Amino acid sequence: MKKLLVYLKGSRLQCVLAPLFKMFEAILELFVPLVVAGLIDTGIAASDKNYIIKMCLLLVLLGAVGLAFSVTAQYFAAKASVSFVKRLKHAVFEHIGKFSYTQLDSAGTSTLITRMTGDMDSVQNGLNLTLRLLLRSPFVVIGAMVMAFTVDSKAAITFAVIIPALSVVVFGIMFFCIPLYKKVRFALDKVLCTARESLTGARVIRAFCKEDEQVKEFKERNDALTVIQEYTGRISALMNPITCVIVNIGIAVLIYAGAIRVDAGLLTQGAVVALYNYMSQILVELVKFANLIISITKSVACAGRISAVLETPVENDDGTEKISAESENIVEFRNVSFAYDGAGDYSLENISFTARKGETVGIIGSTGSGKTTLVNLIPAFYRATKGQVLVGGSDVTEIPLEELRAAVSVVPQKAVLFKGTIRKNMLWGKPGATDEEIMKALEAAQAAEFVMQKDGGIDASVEQGGRNFSGGQRQRLTVARALIKKADILILDDSSSALDYATDAAMRKAIAEWQGDTAVFIVSQRTSSIMHADKIIVLDDGCASVGTHEELLKNNAVYREIHLSQFDEEESA
Ligand SMILES: Nc1ncnc2c1ncn2[C@@H]1O[C@H](COP(=O)(O)OP(=O)(O)OP(=O)(O)O)[C@@H](O)[C@H]1O
Ligand SMILES: [Mg+2]
Numbered sequence: 001m002k003k004l005l006v007y008l009k010g011s012r013l014q015c016v017l018a019p020l021f022k023m024f025e026a027i028l029e030l031f032v033p034l035v036v037a038g039l040i041d042t043g044i045a046a047s048d049k050n051y052i053i054k055m056c057l058l059l060v061l062l063g064a065v066g067l068a069f070s071v072t073a074q075y076f077a078a079k080a081s082v083s084f085v086k087r088l089k090h091a092v093f094e095h096i097g098k099f100s101y102t103q104l105d106s107a108g109t110s111t112l113i114t115r116m117t118g119d120m121d122s123v124q125n126g127l128n129l130t131l132r133l134l135l136r137s138p139f140v141v142i143g144a145m146v147m148a149f150t151v152d153s154k155a156a157i158t159f160a161v162i163i164p165a166l167s168v169v170v171f172g173i174m175f176f177c178i179p180l181y182k183k184v185r186f187a188l189d190k191v192l193c194t195a196r197e198s199l200t201g202a203r204v205i206r207a208f209c210k211e212d213e214q215v216k217e218f219k220e221r222n223d224a225l226t227v228i229q230e231y232t233g234r235i236s237a238l239m240n241p242i243t244c245v246i247v248n249i250g251i252a253v254l255i256y257a258g259a260i261r262v263d264a265g266l267l268t269q270g271a272v273v274a275l276y277n278y279m280s281q282i283l284v285e286l287v288k289f290a291n292l293i294i295s296i297t298k299s300v301a302c303a304g305r306i307s308a309v310l311e312t313p314v315e316n317d318d319g320t321e322k323i324s325a326e327s328e329n330i331v332e333f334r335n336v337s338f339a340y341d342g343a344g345d346y347s348l349e350n351i352s353f354t355a356r357k358g359e360t361v362g363i364i365g366s367t368g369s370g371k372t373t374l375v376n377l378i379p380a381f382y383r384a385t386k387g388q389v390l391v392g393g394s395d396v397t398e399i400p401l402e403e404l405r406a407a408v409s410v411v412p413q414k415a416v417l418f419k420g421t422i423r424k425n426m427l428w429g430k431p432g433a434t435d436e437e438i439m440k441a442l443e444a445a446q447a448a449e450f451v452m453q454k455d456g457g458i459d460a461s462v463e464q465g466g467r468n469f470s471g472g473q474r475q476r477l478t479v480a481r482a483l484i485k486k487a488d489i490l491i492l493d494d495s496s497s498a499l500d501y502a503t504d505a506a507m508r509k510a511i512a513e514w515q516g517d518t519a520v521f522i523v524s525q526r527t528s529s530i531m532h533a534d535k536i537i538v539l540d541d542g543c544a545s546v547g548t549h550e551e552l553l554k555n556n557a558v559y560r561e562i563h564l565s566q567f568d569e570e571e572s573a
Helices: 002-044 049-097 101-107 109-116 118-131 136-151 157-200 201-205 212-239 239-263 269-311 371-377 401-407 422-429 435-444 450-452 471-483 499-516 547-553 557-571
Strands: 329-338 349-356 360-365 385-391 408-411 489-493 519-521 536-540 543-547
Touching: 002 118, 002 136, 002 269, 002 519, 049 109, 049 118, 049 201, 049 269, 101 109, 109 118, 109 157, 109 269, 118 136, 118 269, 136 157, 136 269, 157 212, 157 239, 157 408, 157 536, 201 212, 212 239, 329 371, 329 519, 349 371, 349 385, 349 519, 349 536, 349 543, 360 371, 360 557, 371 489, 371 519, 371 536, 385 401, 401 408, 408 471, 422 435, 422 471, 435 471, 435 499, 450 471, 471 489, 471 499, 489 499, 499 519, 536 547, 536 557, 543 547, 547 557
Parallel strands: 360 519, 360 536, 408 489, 489 519
Antiparallel strands: 329 349, 329 385, 536 543
16 A cells, blocks of 8 residues: 555645645634624624625635635645545556566456545545645634634633534534445346346357346346445445534534523634534544545555555566577476466366477367467466476576567467557557568458458557457458467467358468468368478367377377368368
8 A cells, every 4th residue: 555655746735735725724623713703792783884895805815815825725735635636546557567467367357447536536536635635624624613712712621512413413414425336346247247138248149149148237226226336325325414403403403502601701603613613623524534544544554455466466577587589499398387376276287398490380179278378378467387498499487578579470369450540550560560571461360351341441440459350350360360470480379260161261372472481370170270280289188298280180080080071161161
């Protein structure tokens, strides 16, 4: 938590000025009842018109200056809290960018999004309120009590009874409600989760006719939220009536005792009105203070969640080794085993193979056999649990990440495009690429034709996630983006799964022409996509067999089975 305070550094002055101006405003407010008392006792009692006008003008002046102080305080508080959250957001965003795949897996995307949005808003509100009220409210409560005693110490004894009674009610209800608010937040998270799932998966839900079930689940969660919200609402709603009853009893006592003392000539009428006004001020400030504490509690919980993200240690990137151009093998796996964090079993076991520059390596295996896991170890998205992965003769954990990732171009299994234009997406592969280079990459990826048919060609817009393209089009665009990078290693993870055989074959041919010294890893479920590779790795439940198409057909039952099951299909294609 303390870690977050450093982001207040740039706003130190505003953090001092905001409460200071709020205090000035409070001091002026404390004088108002005294002016009113003077107005009644001196002005009205003596029918002194001039005095009345003077006092009225003084009240207006107090109000105007108080307003100016208040606006100034709000300005500084808003500026400090917005700047603080802005700095914090930048820091968290940058930190998440350094998370390893393992950390992203364990954190989960949706909670990271909540922490970057809802939690940040809550911290911003909390800080804003704290700067404005944390000093002001107790100051007004104590100040009003002190002023009441200066007006008339005997009558002010009522305050000494009422304030503790009010405090017990206000803070009692507040402490009772805080855990309930947490429950409300939890129930709200659940409703939001169902809503998000329903919206993102709307088509699948309809395709499986699951609308009724989804509506039922949403209703259940929403009802649970309503119940807990109503319960919390009922309890917190007690605050106003109970405090009003106490204050009104106090006021009745005050007026009664005041009347007796006025009658006896010990107190003026104006003083009674002033005491009454102080009582009201105290009530308002105590309720504000209670709400402030609720806000602070919420913000502190949210700040804790944000702080947890910042405190997660990131991948250390202190490698100093180089990728050697002379190394015989561009990629080498030495007895590599890998298990995901928290998973009991190994997803890859004891894998060894080498790949030279310019070679093509095919990787095949049934779904869940570990193909994606294997290729993810090359750019060190995950780190081997046992054994060593070498790129250019150096252990990937010893190579600076920037250098390693520059040497590897990946087309992930899930085709991801970013909102913008096709050109903008292509420039991710190579900043500053010319139109000619972009077109060449698009042609090799068999994407040029459909891109040219789009309005604007390579400047055609891409919607969020590339949803204005078909699955196969998206795949080809991600392949083009990787080709344009022209790295030492190219990884295509099932990148032709949505393509027909002819387009797949044309793309493979174009990539072979483009390949040069690049080592290409092709992950596929189809033997036709990899049968011409220099080396084929067959994965079966995390274990690998390596060979050529002919060798594997002869010696590897899994490969033979996959090939034969697809043979007829390919023949007829
Ligand atoms: N992020 C993850 N966390 C935990 N386990 C995982 C994770 N990703 C994959 N696995 C597990 O590792 C094993 C291998 O998964 P992998 O994604 O490498 O398979 P694959 O061969 O690429 O399958 P597919 O052909 O369906 O893409 C599976 O049993 C899977 O459940
Ligand atoms: Mg996969």
